[in-house]
Amino acid sequence: MEELSELLMQVVEDGASIGFLPPLNRLEAEHYWGNVLDPGVILLVAKINNIIVGTVQLQLCTKRNGSHRAEIAKLMTHPNYRRNGIGRALMRTVDERAKKEGRSLLVLDTREGDPSNLLYTSVGYIQAGRIPNYAMSATGELDATIYYYKSMMSIYRR
Numbered sequence: 001m002e003e004l005s006e007l008l009m010q011v012v013e014d015g016a017s018i019g020f021l022p023p024l025n026r027l028e029a030e031h032y033w034g035n036v037l038d039p040g041v042i043l044l045v046a047k048i049n050n051i052i053v054g055t056v057q058l059q060l061c062t063k064r065n066g067s068h069r070a071e072i073a074k075l076m077t078h079p080n081y082r083r084n085g086i087g088r089a090l091m092r093t094v095d096e097r098a099k100k101e102g103r104s105l106l107v108l109d110t111r112e113g114d115p116s117n118l119l120y121t122s123v124g125y126i127q128a129g130r131i132p133n134y135a136m137s138a139t140g141e142l143d144a145t146i147y148y149y150k151s152m153m154s155i156y157r158r
Helices: 001-013 026-036 086-100 115-121
Strands: 041-048 049-062 069-077 105-111 126-136 140-151
Touching: 001 026, 001 049, 001 069, 041 086, 049 086, 069 086, 086 115, 105 115, 105 126, 115 140
Parallel strands: 069 105
Antiparallel strands: 041 049, 049 069, 105 140, 126 140
C-alpha cells in the first residue's frame, strides 16, 4: 500500500491526468488503493530492484452483454523511471492478460496531448473519438480526452 500510494502521489504531482489533482495527500492515495481492487479489477505492477515503478489495471466488464470487453485504466510509471519501456511492457502484459481473460475488445481514455497518446497508438490502439472539456487540470483549465480501442480478434485467430 505504501509503495502504490507513493507512486500515485508522484505521478499526480508530475502532472498525470488519472483522476486526481495535485497535491494528492497520502490519505487520499491510500483510500484509493484500499478501494480499487474488486473481483472485476486486475492490477499489474512493474518492479525494478523489488520497488514498484509502474502499474496498470485491467477492469473487466461484469455486465452480461459486455463479457467480451475490458477497460485499461490508470497506467502509471514513476517519473524517475520513464522512457525505459515500462509503460510499453505493462501495456503488452495487460493485453496478454486480457486475452487470457477472454476479452476481445479493450478500451481506454487519456488526456489529449499527453505522451501516453503516442504510446497507445504505437501498441495498436485506435482513436475512437474526442470529448472536449472532459477533465479539469491542476490549473483549472478543462482538457479534452481521447478514447481509444483495440480489437483483440486478430490475436485470437493466431
